[in-house]
Amino acid sequence: MRLASRLRVTGKLGSxxxxxxxxxxxxxVSAAExxxxxxxxxxxxxxxxxxxxxxQRICLRDGRELIQLRHQQPGCSRFVVEDSxxxxxxxxxxxxxxxxxxxxxxxSNGLVQLRSxxxxxxxxxxxxxxxxxxxxx
Numbered sequence: 001m002r003l004a005s006r007l008r009v010t011g012k013l014g015s016x017x018x019x020x021x022x023x024x025x026x027x028x029v030s031a032a033e034x035x036x037x038x039x040x041x042x043x044x045x046x047x048x049x050x051x052x053x054x055x056q057r058i059c060l061r062d063g064r065e066l067i068q069l070r071h072q073q074p075g076c077s078r079f080v081v082e083d084s085x086x087x088x089x090x091x092x093x094x095x096x097x098x099x100x101x102x103x104x105x106x107x108s109n110g111l112v113q114l115r116s117x118x119x120x121x122x123x124x125x126x127x128x129x130x131x132x133x134x135x136x137x
Contacts, residue, residue, distance in 0.1 A: 033080055034063070034064065034080065034083060034088055034090075035085075036063075036083070036084070036085060036086060036087070036088055036104075036106055037062065037063025037064055037088060037104070038062060038063060039063075039106070039109055040063040040106065040109055040110075040112065040133075041060075041109045041110045041133040042060055042061060042062075043059070043060060043133060043135055043136045044057060044058075044059055044060075044133070044135045044136060044137050045057070045058050045059075045060050045131050045133055045134060046131070046132050047069070047114070047129050047130070047131045048130050048131075048132075049127050049128070049129040050128045050129050050130070051126070051127055051128055051129075056069075057134075059137035060133075063104075066102070066104050066112065066114060066131060067090050067092065067102050067104070068092060068094075068102070069102070069114070069116055069127065070116065070118070070120050070125050070127070071092070071094045071097060071098065071100060071118075071120060073094055073097060076092045076093060076094040076095075077092060077095075078090050078091070078092045079091045079092070081101070082103075086105060086106045087103065087104065087105045087106065088103070088104050089102070089103045089104075097120060098118055098119035098120040098121065098122070099119055100117065100119075100120075100125075101116065101117060101118060102114065102115070102116040103115045103116070109133075110132060110133035111130070111131070111132055112130070112131045113129075113130055113131075114127070114128070114129045114130065114131055115127070115128050
């Protein structure tokens with residue numbers, strides 16, 4: 001077999017192997033996505049919003065309740081921008097109701113720092129706050 005023919009065959013096989021590897025990667029990534037949120041203590045959390053001094057109480061089942069504090073509707077699409085051991089950043093879009101970008105930084109399993117901004121009902125919002133575990137729901 002000539003060298004040029006061997007390179008074409010090897011290139012095709014290499015491309016198929018790379019495609020198979022890349023096809024498997026998203027499944028592994030999505031299974032482990034947002035693991036930091038899973039490590040947060042389940043139960044009641046008090047959120048203190050720095051901007052206006054307000055407080056909100058939520059029940060945390062899996063930590064993802066912290067992502068859409070201003071868009072409480074289900075069915076919004078999400079895109080993970082950053083997913084590390086101590087911080088996650090998620091952009092989301094709620095068709096017909098706006099979008100947001102939320103950053104959650106873990107200080108401990110019972111204390112997080114939150115920042116979220118976006119558009120809701122045609123108006124901008126920006127919040128910065130702290131979430132603390134406060135007991136059971």
